[in-house]
Each structure stands twice: as C-alpha cells, then as structure tokens.
Amino acid sequence: MFKRFPSLVATIFASCAAAEGYDTDHVKMECSQKWGGRYDMVQYCIQKREDGLKTYTTLKIVGDLSDPLANAMQFCEKKWQQQWDMVSYCASKQIQGAQDFIDILGTLPKPEKLEIFSHCSKKWQPQHDMMAYCANNQAAAWRALNQ
Numbered sequence: 001m002f003k004r005f006p007s008l009v010a011t012i013f014a015s016c017a018a019a020e021g022y023d024t025d026h027v028k029m030e031c032s033q034k035w036g037g038r039y040d041m042v043q044y045c046i047q048k049r050e051d052g053l054k055t056y057t058t059l060k061i062v063g064d065l066s067d068p069l070a071n072a073m074q075f076c077e078k079k080w081q082q083q084w085d086m087v088s089y090c091a092s093k094q095i096q097g098a099q100d101f102i103d104i105l106g107t108l109p110k111p112e113k114l115e116i117f118s119h120c121s122k123k124w125q126p127q128h129d130m131m132a133y134c135a136n137n138q139a140a141a142w143r144a145l146n147q
Contacts, residue, residue, distance in 0.1 A: 022053055026082050052085030059091045069098055071126035097129030104135040112142055 031045035060073060076090035101120070105113045120134035 022084070023082055027084075030082065048085040049083065052083075052088035056084055056088040056091050059088070059095065068126065069094065069128070072098070072128050075126045093129045094127070097127070097132040100132035101128055101135055104132060104139050108139055108142070112139075116142070 027046055027049045028042075031042045031049070035041035035045060056076075072094035073091055076087045076094065080086040080090060105117055108116065116135050116138045119138065120131045124130040124134055
C-alpha cells in the first residue's frame, strides 16, 4: 500500500503515546450514545477509537509529512474529530492518494501533467484521495482522446 514509505509500513502499528486532544470522556459518551446498553459494542467502539489514535499518531510521527500532507491530516482531524478510527482511515487514504496522484501524473507528458495537476489540485486540495481520483479520470480521458 505505501510503496514510497517503507519505514511507515514497518512501524505503522507500533505503539505510540496518545496524541494531545484525545478526550476519553467524549469518546466514551459518543460510543455509549451510539450503542446504548450493548456494553460489548461500547467497549469495542472505544477500543477502535484508541487503536485508530495510535495508528494516526504513528502516521504523523513516522511520515515526516510535507505541508500538503500536513494539510490533509488536518482535514481528517477536523472532519472526524474524536472518531480516531476514522481519522486514521482518512489519513491512510490521504497518504495513499498522494502516492497514487504522483504515480498517475508520472505517466503523462509534461504539458498534460501540469494541466491535470493544476485542475485536480485546485478542485480537491487537501483531499489527496480525491486528487488521485480526479487525475486518474482526467488521464484516462486524455489517453482515450489521443490514441
């Protein structure tokens, strides 16, 4: 999955300190509201959030994130807040999307590469998964028109 981030793959599930901003009471309240008297599911929900936080924190620490990816991480945090399992999932999708975006653009001639880069970045920044999706569609259309 993370072709250009080998150190990230090696340590993605390593233990790490809890990130600032983790609100145990808020997570417990959300999971309790969602699952009510199903205490096994409340416990599962809380555990998934804690696991997500650990993974997300590792992504941020190990990834040595550039500004565009840092913006994508902030997007994930803002969108999902204390749902750390979803923040982690979102962050993983952004890192993979950034890699895919680079790979897709690398298959195109320079003028088209720049045009697609500009179009998709302006439309979807900081969502790298959507930038990659946009670039893939644009590249496929360009190839169909130029075969």
